Amino acid sequence: MSLSLGLIGHPIGHSLSPWIHDHFIQLAGLDGEYKLYEGDHEQLPSVLKKLREEQIDGFNVTVPYKQVIVDYLDEIDQDAETLGAVNTVVNENGKWKGYSTDGEGYVRSIKEPYPDLFHSQTSVLILGAGGAARGIYRALMQQKVKNIDIANRTQEKAKDLLTLQKDDKNSDVLSFEQAEAQLSKYDLIVQTTSVGMKPNTDKQIIQLNNVKQGAVVSDIVYQPITTKLLADAKSRGAHIHHGHAMLLYQGQLAFEKWTGKNLDVGHLVHKLENKLRGE
Numbered sequence: 462m463s464l465s466l467g468l469i470g471h472p473i474g475h476s477l478s479p480w481i482h483d484h485f486i487q488l489a490g491l492d493g494e495y496k497l498y499e500g501d502h503e504q505l506p507s508v509l510k511k512l513r514e515e516q517i518d519g520f521n522v523t524v525p526y527k528q529v530i531v532d533y534l535d536e537i538d539q540d541a542e543t544l545g546a547v548n549t550v551v552n553e554n555g556k557w558k559g560y561s562t563d564g565e566g567y568v569r570s571i572k573e574p575y576p577d578l579f580h581s582q583t584s585v586l587i588l589g590a591g592g593a594a595r596g597i598y599r600a601l602m603q604q605k606v607k608n609i610d611i612a613n614r615t616q617e618k619a620k621d622l623l624t625l626q627k628d629d630k631n632s633d634v635l636s637f638e639q640a641e642a643q644l645s646k647y648d649l650i651v652q653t654t655s656v657g658m659k660p661n662t663d664k665q666i667i668q669l670n671n672v673k674q675g676a677v678v679s680d681i682v683y684q685p686i687t688t689k690l691l692a693d694a695k696s697r698g699a700h701i702h703h704g705h706a707m708l709l710y711q712g713q714l715a716f717e718k719w720t721g722k723n724l725d726v727g728h729l730v731h732k733l734e735n736k737l738r739g740e
Contacts, residue, residue: 464493470523473499478521502677509533519551519719534559542595549715560718564600568712571702573727575677586647588666589654590619593681599625612640637667644671652680657688662665665689673697677698681707686737705733
């Protein structure tokens with residue numbers, strides 16, 4: 462039986478998902494293909510009707526449909542429902558069930574190079590309070606950490622994330638200026654906004670003058686691969702974590718939900734980096 466997978470969104474012409482999942486299909490020793498199903502808001506119902514008719518095994522969902530897709534599902538995973546967004550749909554015996562793999566995918570991607578990062582004294586700072594921050598905050602709340610603070614330009618928006626807080630974890634909402642002043646307390650700093658993304662590669666969301674030696678600075682932006690923030694962090698003695706690793710591992714988790722196969726994909730991080738560099 463041939464595996465049928467895909468991606469819906471708009472625009473998605475430059476998506477790396479086909480490259481990633483073609484490698485996963487090959488690694489798993491399966492037959493199948495991963496296609497792009499692009500459509501604007503008016504075309505979306507007919508695109509989804511086509512996927513139903515084709516009995517697709519599963520598909521990813523990207524902007525701008527991560528919330529809209531919920532109305533077309535038969536069921537939704539509790540975590541995805543809490544987050545209010547779906548990026549992975551699984552055909553479970555003819556019924557479509559929605560999941561979110563972004564947050565857990567992020568955690569997997571950072572545990573691979575830094576397996577000892579999370580413990581009872583780990584202090585985390587998240588920069589930004591959008592959809593990506595929400596998924597990452599929720600997933601980090603499941604880890605053994607001491608506290609997870611959130612810094613955002615609009616502090617009211619950051620406070621919305623606190624509805625995902627667990628009783629045994631502390632979270633403060635900060636301005637970027639406050640975060641900069643107390644940066645030395647954090648073991649992990651996660652940049653979740655589009656600041657520094659091409660073509661605005663000269664932008665940096667906060668200054669790292671006070672970053673702790675040996676802290677991990679992570680940026681979910683993957684174009685460019687090494688953002689200005691990451692280059693600055695490295696020059697100050699911090700460890701760095703690139704955004705394309707998250708892309709790979711959220712895909713790994715989606716593939717696992719589609720096929721039941723947990724693939725070892727660590728070796729693909731460097732291969733994906735070369736792909737992004739056009740090599």
